[in-house]
Amino acid sequence: MTVSKHILELETTIDDPRQGLSDEIFLLASRIVPMINVDLLIKKPGLGTLLTWREEHDGQSGWHVPGGIIRWQETIATRIHEVARLELGTAVKFKPTPLVIKEFILPKQRNRSHFISMLFKCRIIDNINENIRYREGRILPGQWLWHKQCPENLLPIHEIYRSFI
Numbered sequence: 001m002t003v004s005k006h007i008l009e010l011e012t013t014i015d016d017p018r019q020g021l022s023d024e025i026f027l028l029a030s031r032i033v034p035m036i037n038v039d040l041l042i043k044k045p046g047l048g049t050l051l052t053w054r055e056e057h058d059g060q061s062g063w064h065v066p067g068g069i070i071r072w073q074e075t076i077a078t079r080i081h082e083v084a085r086l087e088l089g090t091a092v093k094f095k096p097t098p099l100v101i102k103e104f105i106l107p108k109q110r111n112r113s114h115f116i117s118m119l120f121k122c123r124i125i126d127n128i129n130e131n132i133r134y135r136e137g138r139i140l141p142g143q144w145l146w147h148k149q150c151p152e153n154l155l156p157i158h159e160i161y162r163s164f165i
Contacts, residue, residue: 044123
């Protein structure tokens, strides 16, 4: 079978890439092209920076700046709004120019090893979902919390944002 036929066969497994990809297809894509993502820097006077808890595929867990990978034919603005809605249950306004653009290359990692990340300054314009706020005990994936200073248990991949938090 030719490469073209393999590609056609793979494409039959993808319903609508604008809605996301299956894990298998996404991981394949992440092995052959860089992923472009947006990260939302949300700060509030007196409260600090809003971070969410994430458990990564490689077993690491920690606080991180909310963010997500841009889907095929999706605008940056749409992904920013979707991240706010999906991760925080809220809406945001944002400055259209990123504060910083960073490139991550993780040569020892097979999947998800090359990212181009754009950090956007955002502000919440609606109520945030209080049901997923961290309060006490074990921190669960997806919970959020305001941080007056950068936490020690920041995900290693987001160390490059430490000076912004």
